[in-house]
Amino acid sequence: MITDPRALRPAFVPRDLHHREGAIETLSTALEPISRGRPGDHVLVTGPSGSGKTTLAKYTLGRLSESAASARWGYVDCWSDSTQTGVLHRLARDTGVGMDLRREGTPADRYIERFRRCDEQVVAVIDEGDLLDDDRLLQTLYGTPGVTLVTITINEDYLLTDIDSRVASRLRGTSRLRLTPYSHAELVDIIASRADHGLREDTITDDAVAKIADIAAGDARHAIGLLRRVATRATGTGRDQIDRGLIDTVVDEGKPARRERNLESLGTHLRLLYDIVAEGGGVSASTLHARYEQRAADPRSERQCRRYLDRLEKYGLLTVSGRTSDRYYELP
DNA sequence: GTTCCACAGGAAAATATGGAGG
DNA sequence: CCTCCATATTTTCCTGTGGAAC
Numbered sequence: 001m002i003t004d005p006r007a008l009r010p011a012f013v014p015r016d017l018h019h020r021e022g023a024i025e026t027l028s029t030a031l032e033p034i035s036r037g038r039p040g041d042h043v044l045v046t047g048p049s050g051s052g053k054t055t056l057a058k059y060t061l062g063r064l065s066e067s068a069a070s071a072r073w074g075y076v077d078c079w080s081d082s083t084q085t086g087v088l089h090r091l092a093r094d095t096g097v098g099m100d101l102r103r104e105g106t107p108a109d110r111y112i113e114r115f116r117r118c119d120e121q122v123v124a125v126i127d128e129g130d131l132l133d134d135d136r137l138l139q140t141l142y143g144t145p146g147v148t149l150v151t152i153t154i155n156e157d158y159l160l161t162d163i164d165s166r167v168a169s170r171l172r173g174t175s176r177l178r179l180t181p182y183s184h185a186e187l188v189d190i191i192a193s194r195a196d197h198g199l200r201e202d203t204i205t206d207d208a209v210a211k212i213a214d215i216a217a218g219d220a221r222h223a224i225g226l227l228r229r230v231a232t233r234a235t236g237t238g239r240d241q242i243d244r245g246l247i248d249t250v251v252d253e254g255k256p257a258r259r260e261r262n263l264e265s266l267g268t269h270l271r272l273l274y275d276i277v278a279e280g281g282g283v284s285a286s287t288l289h290a291r292y293e294q295r296a297a298d299p300r301s302e303r304q305c306r307r308y309l310d311r312l313e314k315y316g317l318l319t320v321s322g323r324t325s326d327r328y329y330e331l332p
Numbered sequence: 333g334t335t336c337c338a339c340a341g342g343a344a345a346a347t348a349t350g351g352a353g354g
Numbered sequence: 355c356c357t358c359c360a361t362a363t364t365t366t367c368c369t370g371t372g373g374a375a376c
Contacts, residue, residue, distance in 0.1 A: 085361065107360065285339060301365055306340065324372045325338050 002235060007198030008228035010050075010221040017059045018193070019186040020052055023177055027060045030175045031148065034121045035068035040148040046155070047179030050219030053152045056179070057125050061150075064123070072096060073123035078131040084108055087137060091115075091124050112140060115147050127152045131314055181218025188213045191223050199231060204242040211244050215251060229254060262317065269300055270308050277318050282330030 006012050017024060031040040045053050054077075061073045074094030076087045088111040091097075097114045115122055124141060129151040132138065141147055182190065191209050204227075212230070216223035230250050234242050266274060276291050277283055283291070293299050300308070309329065312318050319332045 083362070289339095300363095302339090303341080303366080304364055307364090310341090322339095322372095324340070324370095326373080327339065 002198060002231050003200055004198045005228075007194050008224065008231060010224045011054075012194075012224075013055055013058045013062065014193070014197075017052075017055060018189060019182065020056050020179070023052075023056050023179060024060055026175070026177050027056065027150070028064070030177075031060070031064055031123065031150075034064065034071050034123065034148065037070070037121060039121060039146060040123070042142060042149045042174045043151070043177055044174055045150065045152045045177045045179065048181050048218070049154055050216070050221035050223070051179040051181050052220055053179055054127055055220075057127070057150055057152060061123060061125065068121075070120045071123065072118070072120055073125065075125040076127060078126065078128040082131050084137045087126070087132070088112075091122075095122050095124075097122065108137075108140070112144055115141075115144050118146060120146075121148065122146055123148045123150060125150045125152065129153045130155055182220055183218070184210075184213050187216060187218065187220060187223055190220055191227055194224055194227060198228075203231075203234075203240060205244075208242050208244055208247060211247050215247070226250070226254075262315075269296065269305075270312060272296055273305065273308055274312060274317055277329045278331055282328060285327040285329070288329055 002008065007014075027043060027045070030043045034040045045057060047053050058075065061075075065071055065073060072095040074091035076090045076094075078087065081087050081090050085106065085108065088108060089106070092111050092114060095115075095118075097118050124147055126132070126138065126141075126149060129138065130153045138149070138151065141149055188209055191212055195204050195209065208230075212223050212226050215226060226247070230242055230247055233250050234240075234246060239246065263271065263274065272295060273288070273292060276288055276295070289302055289305060292305060309318075309320070313320050316332060318329055321328050321330075
């Protein structure tokens with residue numbers, strides 16, 4: 001049934017990007033000076049998950065490097081590389097500016113120096129920028145000549161408050177590009193297009209496409225992931241047709257599995273804290289810390305726990321309410 | 333209104349990590 | 355195997371804030 005598995009992956013960048021023409025235009029305009037060897041405007045791209053931020057950036061940069069052969073660009077997903085060195089190393093490799101630099105033991109300055117000296121314009125795409133554990137890196141990059149930043153975040157306010165006030169004077173200009181969730185009709189179109197590319201003809205009913213779009217609620221990543229799982233499932237069970245019923249089955253099975261997988265990658269302490277919160281459905285700060293101390297084999301300090309909890313919140317694994325004594329942690 | 337408490341989160345100092353070079 | 359280097363992680367110390375008790 002599946003003819004091209006790549007087309008069913010959320011990370012796939014299609015040859016033509018539909019329904020984002022305005023955004024492509026805006027981003028291209030901001031980066032336009034680069035094709036003339038001058039720095040572009042920094043851009044902050046925001047929008048809810050699955051609204052096409054990453055795809056938009058990759059697509060536009062791909063087009064840019066076709067027209068401006070000398071431009072170099074790098075892409076980092078802060079979910080996988082969130083430390084200063086991690087980000088710089090990946091950027092240096094992607095752009096070919098620092099292939100020879102080791103990941104460990106290279107001072108951040110040396111990377112910056114390379115970018116500064118590079119004759120060509122460099123575009124750095126920082127995806128999931130709000131997961132970055134140290135925002136000084138962004139400030140440094142903002143201030144590095146020859147580097148144009150395209151920062152992608154879900155949360156609109158996050159970077160603006162911090163960065164704007166502190167390095168406002170050094171910023172030439174930061175354009176903002178705000179993506180809204182896909183409409184139902186757009187999502188239907190996107191799913192159908194992926195199905196066209198990735199599946200044999202006539203294997204999915206219009207009805208089923210609409211249902212996937214409904215479930216995904218504007219989130220294209222979710223929609224495409226679901227399409228892939230459904231298609232895989234259909235293949236596995238020997239069906240040649242995807243209908244609404246099959247989608248129900250897959251959705252029911254998929255839910256717990258997905259969260260589990262996210263949790264797998266958590267370290268001992270993060271995991272323990274998460275478990276404690278999950279057990280009671282929610283806890284206050286004091287009980288959380290008390291239980292943690294009691295159950296951890298090698299407990300970290302309270303301060304460190306707060307840092308862990310910050311991270312869990314950033315990852316979207318738990319939510320925090322209340323500022324001080326009414327602080328309360330619970331599952332989203 | 334003042335004081336006390338619980339907690340958040342910043343800064344700096346201390347410690348752990350992991351590759352390179354002796 | 356040991357030490358150095360640069361970074362990453364954790365601890366220690368500290369300030370600030372909101373709410374409750376006084």
